[in-house]
Amino acid sequence: MATIAMKFGGTSVADIERIRHVAALVKREVERGNKVAVVVSAMAGETNKLVAWTNDAAKPPVEGVRGNILQAIPDQREYDVVVAAGEQITSGLLAITLNAMGVKARSWLGWQVPINTSAVHGSARIEGVPASDMTRAIENGEVAVVAGFQGVAPGVRISTLGRGGSDTSAVAVAAGIGAARCDIYTDVDGVYTTDPRIVPKARRLEKIAYEEMLEMASLGAKVLQTRSVEIAMLHRVPTRVLSTFTPDVGGTLLCDEEDIVEKKPVTGIAYSRDEAKITLHKVPDRPGVSAAIFGPLADAGVNVDMIVQNVSEDGETTDLTFTCTRGELNRALAAIETHAKDIRYRAVTHTADVAKVSIIGIGMRAHPGVASTMFRTLAEKGINIEVISTSEIKVSVLIAEEYVELAVRALHSAYELDAA
Amino acid sequence: MATIAMKFGGTSVADIERIRHVAALVKREVERGNKVAVVVSAMAGETNKLVAWTNDAAKPPVEGVRGNILQAIPDQREYDVVVAAGEQITSGLLAITLNAMGVKARSWLGWQVPINTSAVHGSARIEGVPASDMTRAIENGEVAVVAGFQGVAPGVRISTLGRGGSDTSAVAVAAGIGAARCDIYTDVDGVYTTDPRIVPKARRLEKIAYEEMLEMASLGAKVLQTRSVEIAMLHRVPTRVLSTFTPDVGGTLLCDEEDIVEKKPVTGIAYSRDEAKITLHKVPDRPGVSAAIFGPLADAGVNVDMIVQNVSEDGETTDLTFTCTRGELNRALAAIETHAKDIRYRAVTHTADVAKVSIIGIGMRAHPGVASTMFRTLAEKGINIEVISTSEIKVSVLIAEEYVELAVRALHSAYELDAA
Numbered sequence: 001m002a003t004i005a006m007k008f009g010g011t012s013v014a015d016i017e018r019i020r021h022v023a024a025l026v027k028r029e030v031e032r033g034n035k036v037a038v039v040v041s042a043m044a045g046e047t048n049k050l051v052a053w054t055n056d057a058a059k060p061p062v063e064g065v066r067g068n069i070l071q072a073i074p075d076q077r078e079y080d081v082v083v084a085a086g087e088q089i090t091s092g093l094l095a096i097t098l099n100a101m102g103v104k105a106r107s108w109l110g111w112q113v114p115i116n117t118s119a120v121h122g123s124a125r126i127e128g129v130p131a132s133d134m135t136r137a138i139e140n141g142e143v144a145v146v147a148g149f150q151g152v153a154p155g156v157r158i159s160t161l162g163r164g165g166s167d168t169s170a171v172a173v174a175a176g177i178g179a180a181r182c183d184i185y186t187d188v189d190g191v192y193t194t195d196p197r198i199v200p201k202a203r204r205l206e207k208i209a210y211e212e213m214l215e216m217a218s219l220g221a222k223v224l225q226t227r228s229v230e231i232a233m234l235h236r237v238p239t240r241v242l243s244t245f246t247p248d249v250g251g252t253l254l255c256d257e258e259d260i261v262e263k264k265p266v267t268g269i270a271y272s273r274d275e276a277k278i279t280l281h282k283v284p285d286r287p288g289v290s291a292a293i294f295g296p297l298a299d300a301g302v303n304v305d306m307i308v309q310n311v312s313e314d315g316e317t318t319d320l321t322f323t324c325t326r327g328e329l330n331r332a333l334a335a336i337e338t339h340a341k342d343i344r345y346r347a348v349t350h351t352a353d354v355a356k357v358s359i360i361g362i363g364m365r366a367h368p369g370v371a372s373t374m375f376r377t378l379a380e381k382g383i384n385i386e387v388i389s390t391s392e393i394k395v396s397v398l399i400a401e402e403y404v405e406l407a408v409r410a411l412h413s414a415y416e417l418d419a420a
Numbered sequence: 421m422a423t424i425a426m427k428f429g430g431t432s433v434a435d436i437e438r439i440r441h442v443a444a445l446v447k448r449e450v451e452r453g454n455k456v457a458v459v460v461s462a463m464a465g466e467t468n469k470l471v472a473w474t475n476d477a478a479k480p481p482v483e484g485v486r487g488n489i490l491q492a493i494p495d496q497r498e499y500d501v502v503v504a505a506g507e508q509i510t511s512g513l514l515a516i517t518l519n520a521m522g523v524k525a526r527s528w529l530g531w532q533v534p535i536n537t538s539a540v541h542g543s544a545r546i547e548g549v550p551a552s553d554m555t556r557a558i559e560n561g562e563v564a565v566v567a568g569f570q571g572v573a574p575g576v577r578i579s580t581l582g583r584g585g586s587d588t589s590a591v592a593v594a595a596g597i598g599a600a601r602c603d604i605y606t607d608v609d610g611v612y613t614t615d616p617r618i619v620p621k622a623r624r625l626e627k628i629a630y631e632e633m634l635e636m637a638s639l640g641a642k643v644l645q646t647r648s649v650e651i652a653m654l655h656r657v658p659t660r661v662l663s664t665f666t667p668d669v670g671g672t673l674l675c676d677e678e679d680i681v682e683k684k685p686v687t688g689i690a691y692s693r694d695e696a697k698i699t700l701h702k703v704p705d706r707p708g709v710s711a712a713i714f715g716p717l718a719d720a721g722v723n724v725d726m727i728v729q730n731v732s733e734d735g736e737t738t739d740l741t742f743t744c745t746r747g748e749l750n751r752a753l754a755a756i757e758t759h760a761k762d763i764r765y766r767a768v769t770h771t772a773d774v775a776k777v778s779i780i781g782i783g784m785r786a787h788p789g790v791a792s793t794m795f796r797t798l799a800e801k802g803i804n805i806e807v808i809s810t811s812e813i814k815v816s817v818l819i820a821e822e823y824v825e826l827a828v829r830a831l832h833s834a835y836e837l838d839a840a
Contacts, residue, residue, distance in 0.1 A: 016476040050509065056436040057516040075519040081512035081527050085505040089470065092501035096477040096494040107501050111531070112576065156532060 001033040002180035003138060007148065007170030010044035011187050012244040013090050016097075023097040025185070025247060026143060030103055037134070037144040037177055039170040040094055042086025050086055054079045076121035080150075080160045084110065087147035087166070095145045105143035108134050110150035111158065113176075115169065117151035123162035124153055126169070126231070129176025138177060146173055167228035175235035182232070182239045184224065189243035190252035191216070191223050193417040194269040198405050201418040204250055205267065209257040209362050212267050215394045219358040220272030229254065257362055265367035266415040269408055270358045273401060275305075276329040277354045277386065280336070282317040282346030292342045293320065300335040302328045306356070306389045306398060317346070321387060323398060326352050354386065355404045358396040359411060371395045377414040383407055421453040422600035423558060427568065427590030430464040431607050432664040433510050436517075443517040445605070445667060446563060450523055457554070457564040457597055459590040460514055462506025470506055474499045496541035500570070500580045504530065507567035507586070515565045525563035528554050530570035531578065533596075535589065537571035543582035544573055546589070546651070549596025558597060566593055587648035595655035602652065602659045604644065609663035610672035611636070611643050613837040614689040618825050621838040624670055625687065629677040629782050632687050635814045639778040640692030649674065677782050685787035686835040691777045691824055695725075696749040697806065700756070702737040702766030712762045713740065720755035722748045726776070726809040726818060737766070741807060743818060746772050774806065775824045778816040779831060791815045797834040803827055 006029065008022050022040075029036050042050075058074035091107040098105035110117075113131045117124035134144050148166025153159035161168055167184060174182035189204060191213065196202040208216070210233035217226040223241060232239045232254055242251035283289055290309075297304055305323045312318040324332050329352060336348060364370045374395055378385060383406065387398035399407055412418055426449065428442050442460075449456050462470075478494035511527035518525035530537075533551045537544035554564050568586025573579035581588055587604060594602035609624060611633065616622040628636070630653035637646040643661060652659045652674055662671035703709055710729075717724055725743045732738040744752050749772060756768060784790045794815055798805060803826065807818040819827055832838055 016473060019477060053436060053509070053513055054516055057439060057513045058520045074516040078512045078515040078519070078527055081529070082509050082516070085508045085512075088505045088508070089473070089502050092498045092505075093473055093477045095498040096474055096502070099495040099498070100478045107498055109501070109578075158529075 001035075003035040003037075003177060004029060005037045005039065005170055005174035005177070005179045005182040007039040007166060007182065007184045008041065008244060009166065009186050010041040010047070012185055013040055013094070014044040016093070019090070019094055019097050022185075022244070023094060023101055023103070025244070026098060027101055027103050030143065035138050035141065037138055037146055037173050037179065038094065039146045039148045039166055039173055040087060040090045041148050041166040043090055046086040046089070047083060050083045054082050077157055080121050080158050083160055084147070084150040084158045087149050091145045091147040098143055098145070103143055104141060105145055106137065107145045107147065109147045111152035111156065113146060113173070115151035115172065117153050117159045117161070119153045119155070119159070121153065121157070121159055124151055124159035125227070126151060126161065126172045129172050131173070131176045135177045161227075164225035165227075167225040168231060171228045171231045171235075171237055171239060174237045174239075175231060179237065182237050184239060184241045185244040185247065186223065186241060187244065188223060188241075189246055189250035190241050191221070191268070193267070194408055194412055195221075195271070198408050199412045199418075201412065203417060203419045205252050207253045207255050207260050208267060209260055210254055211257065211393060212360050212362055213254050215358070215360040215391070216268050216270050219270035219356065219360065219394065219396060221268070221270045260362075263363040263366070264361060264415070264417075265363040265370045266359045266361040266417065267363065268360050269411050269415075269417070270360060271404055271408055272356045273404065274325050274327075275323050275354050275356050275398065276326045276332075276350065276352040277321060277323050277398065278329070278332055278336070278348065278350045279319060279321040280343065280345040280348050281319050283320055284344055285312040285316055285318040289343070292339065293336070296335045296339045297332055300331050302332045302335065306387045306396065308387045323354070323356070323387065353401045354398050355401040356396050356398055357404065357407045357411070358394050359415065360394045362393050364393050373414055374411060377410050378407060381406055381410050421455075423455040423457075423597060424449060425457045425459065425590055425594035425597070425599045425602040427459040427586060427602065427604045428461065428664060429586065429606050430461040430467070432605055433460055433514070434464040436513070439510070439514055439517050442605075442664070443514060443521055443523070445664070446518060447521055447523050450563065455558050455561065457558055457566055457593050457599065458514065459566045459568045459586055459593055460507060460510045461568050461586040463510055466506040466509070467503060470503045474502050497577055500541045500578050503580055504567070504570040504578045507569050511565045511567040518563055518565070523563055524561060525565055526557065527565045527567065529567045531572035531576065533566060533593070535571035535592065537573050537579045537581070539573045539575070539579070541573065541577070541579055544571055544579035545647070546571060546581065546592045549592050551593070551596045555597045581647075584645035585647075587645040588651060591648045591651045591655075591657055591659060594657045594659075595651060599657065602657050604659060604661045605664040605667065606643065606661060607664065608643060608661075609666055609670035610661050611641070611688070613687070614828055614832055615641075615691070618828050619832045619838075621832065623837060623839045625672050627673045627675055627680050628687060629680055630674055631677065631813060632780050632782055633674050635778070635780040635811070636688050636690050639690035639776065639780065639814065639816060640694075641688070641690045680782075683783040683786070684781060684835070684837075685783040685790045686779045686781040686837065687783065688780050689778065689828055689831050689835075689837070690780060691775060691828055693775045693821060693824065694745050694747070695743050695774045695776050695818065696746045696752075696770065696772040697741060697743050697774045697818065698749070698752055698756070698768065698770045699739060699741040700763065700765040700768050701739050703740055704764055705732040705736060705738040709763070712759065713756070716755045716759045717752055720751050722752045722755065726807045726816065728807045743774070743776070743807065773821045774818050775821040776816050776818050777824065777827045777831065778814050779835065780814045782813050784813050793834055794831060797830050798827055801826055801830050
């Protein structure tokens with residue numbers, strides 16, 4: 001008997017039949033003697049519909065230029081009010097279904113729990129889940145059906161966490177109610193060594209360390225939202241990823257490093273196509289030039305990821321390359337052009353035809369030479385590395401996008417991750 | 421310059437184009453120097469979709485009798501959570517649209533205003549609108565977009581007011597913020613002497629007294645929800661009914677009796693087909709028998725409307741007839757059969773092929789003979805009156821349903837209500 005959190009995504013609650021299936025999984029846990037909080041996403045498709053409406057509503061009126069043309073982005077606080085309705089609907093429907101099955105349940109919306117967040121509407125950050133009333137209700141044997149993806153921001157306004165935020169809701173709720181574990185039900189049966197759509201020989205991992213999962217998520221693996229892994233790691237919430245449709249087979253446990261016996265040098269391979277590269281040619285090679293470049297980029301809200309500065313050939317100028325997401329490319333170029341006088345570059349070139357491939361593994365710390373295996377493997381396939389960035393447990397390289405599948409497959413074999 | 425409340429129903433906000441039209445009407449009021457609270461319903465069709473989902477979710481699981489068969493009604497508190505999402509979405513979308521048009525606006529949900537209600541989920545009653553924060557925001561020039569139909573019940577749970585409840589929200593909000601008037605925008609251009617679909621010569625009323633409107637609404641006129649008129653009357657909120665699509669023509673003002681100059685004996689004619697009639701034959705004609713009948717009916721939640729008890733022919737037994745809504749008929753019959761021993765009737769008959777036709781007018785008080793004109797008019801058309809009920813400002817009769825149109829048209833002419 002334990003208190004557990006369960007989380008179901010949009011495809012798991014896509015219609016009433018599937019919600020009934022979810023209710024049956026919840027009921028099974030209750031019948032095992034567990035106390036349950038279940039976090040739900042919006043029904044698949046609902047969020048997209050609501051987002052489209054908000055974009056449509058934000059368009060300037062047809063009659064002319066009465067509205068502010070620049071304001072084609074919907075008011076973010078009101079965007080949250082509209083979009084949060086999706087999870088509200090699912091939580092009510094699941095509570096109705098559970099009650100109809102004889103399982104006592106009630107819905108809890110973000111502001112009712114409360115799930116306190118920052119004021120950054122549209123991508124708010126969970127700051128605390130002081131769920132005392134809800135915890136009491138759970139202890140009294142009532143299933144708490146929590147609307148995922150939403151919270152309450154300062155000023156008692158509805159906030160949302162950004163796409164995929166329900167994972168984060170689930171782990172934060174698990175931490176808030178002191179759950180023994182958090183089960184993330186999804187449409188895959190666990191975390192794989194890499195994307196099985198690219199590498200059919202990808203293997204499901206029985207366990208993965210929080211730190212590794214954090215790198216996997218932030219480097220492109222889509223199975224869990226990065227922030228959810230951060231919270232799981234911070235609060236040491238044992239978190240399982242498992243399939244809604246085959247809940248009794250497979251699954252992957254996120255756990256402490258010490259709980260993993262077999263430590264290969266590389267645990268998984270992630271990739272991201274959402275990369276763009278900008279190169280500034282012939283910038284002065286002197287102190288302060290980095291600040292002149294990256295200050296304006298930060299002010300423009302551009303998240304610079306990888307950076308490489310060439311060794312100066314003439315002793316006076318150098319080339320500087322950095323990456324950001326494709327969505328930020330235009331903003332980055334605009335910021336640089338606006339500050340051209342301060343930066344003093346000869347030319348700027350850019351491309352979005354790049355991708356980032358990363359190898360991740362806590363075993364890397366104990367195994368020297370892991371990076372050189374990567375570089376050699378890519379070289380053997382004729383793949384040019386444009387930028388490199390490393391941390392203690394990962395190595396990322398920027399390559400031409402057309403080589404992504406080839407690179408991932410070659411590395412998967414090179415690090416002996418292929419299934420037998 | 422005044423503070424006003426505006427209300428738009430489901431067809432007025434059916435899609436983004438119409439929401440933009442609503443926003444333009446709101447903007448016009450703001451540009452006139454008014455401070456505005458605008459109450460919105462769910463987009464047409466949304467509520468029906470959500471209600472259907474809740475009913476579907478409440479069905480017992482297909483596999484068998486694991487669920488409680490009797491519980492096919494969705495948990496009412498969770499029903500409210502699901503259905504209230506409809507108005508939440510509209511309020512956010514209208515706020516986005518207004519902001520995009522350069523009109524500062526924010527949405528207010530029932531729990532945020534707050535609109536305090538009773539705990540009768542699904543048909544809660546507004547108990548107060550202590551909207552101090554919202555009033556301050558309005559005074560500071562921000563348009564308050566209020567989600568209609570919803571409130572917050574004891575226990576900080578979302579409640580809804582029952583179908584048509586947004587009218588009530590609007591008038592209660594108008595009273596709560598001390599608005600100078602409440603404009604109810606709808607798909608007709610005012611209150612008519614009777615249903616124009618039955619009587620093409622029906623006339624729009626420039627003004628109608630609160631008391632008359634209350635009778636009209638509760639006796640079948642669908643233009644406003646009864647409870648909204650009650651609140652308008654109680655708080656003396658000048659309330660206008662006008663068309664969203666032709667806002668500058670027509671309209672009807674609900675006002676005090678004294679503000680109406682021309683007082684005809686009859687102001688309007690209402691009808692309701694939602695009537696059922698039950699007759700108990702040969703019940704003992706002695707004290708206490710009414711209590712034996714109507715006590716169990718009240719316990720069963722049946723709202724008995726008209727009652728007629730025949731004069732006893734044999735001095736020992738009598739026949740007793742009463743009406744209720746068609747939806748309550750089966751419950752009423754069950755309650756009577758359960759208490760057959762206490763009531764001691766010989767037989768019970770019932771029919772749903774009846775309708776109620778009512779004449780309403782504050783002028784009735786000053787004009788004797790109004791009722792006899794009604795009875796004579798119906799007799800001339802060969803229409804039999806089954807039950808009669810009267811109050812100071814109305815006379816209602818129960819007739820066979822097939823005569824409804826004929827009766828309404830004949831009475832409309834008899835009381836000189838036909839348009840020239």
